[in-house]
Amino acid sequence: MSTSMGQSGTGTSQTTGGGSHGEMTSGQGQGGHAQSSRHSEGSIARTLEQQTAKIPSDTFLWAAVGSMGASALLRMMGKKHASLFVGDWVAPMLLFGVYNKIVKLHGSDKQEAHSGH
Numbered sequence: 001m002s003t004s005m006g007q008s009g010t011g012t013s014q015t016t017g018g019g020s021h022g023e024m025t026s027g028q029g030q031g032g033h034a035q036s037s038r039h040s041e042g043s044i045a046r047t048l049e050q051q052t053a054k055i056p057s058d059t060f061l062w063a064a065v066g067s068m069g070a071s072a073l074l075r076m077m078g079k080k081h082a083s084l085f086v087g088d089w090v091a092p093m094l095l096f097g098v099y100n101k102i103v104k105l106h107g108s109d110k111q112e113a114h115s116g117h
Contacts, residue, residue, distance in 0.1 A: 064093035064097070067090050070086045
């Protein structure tokens with residue numbers, strides 16, 4: 001008898017019965033990963049990747065730190081709504097930095113070079 005433990009879609013389940021207690025199995029190898037290697041990017045995505053790859057990755061980190069500082073300064077000045085608005089920029093800036101790093105390491109032009117296109 002098998003009981004699914006993770007409702008978040010992680011693919012982990014706990015198997016009970018059959019003489020084993022709490023044996024954990026993982027289904028991480030399941031999915032459509034084979035199809036993603038054949039996927040080609042459009043011209044807009046390729047252009048965007050080429051342009052964002054020119055920006056140093058730490059630029060986004062410093063932008064996030066700057067928005068935290070600006071948010072704190074605005075809060076001390078008593079401008080609560082402006083502080084919250086500027087503080088909301090932190091997560092997108094960090095995500096842009098992660099995207100930038102991924103593009104530099106695994107951009108579409110590097111995939112094309114490996115596949116021989």
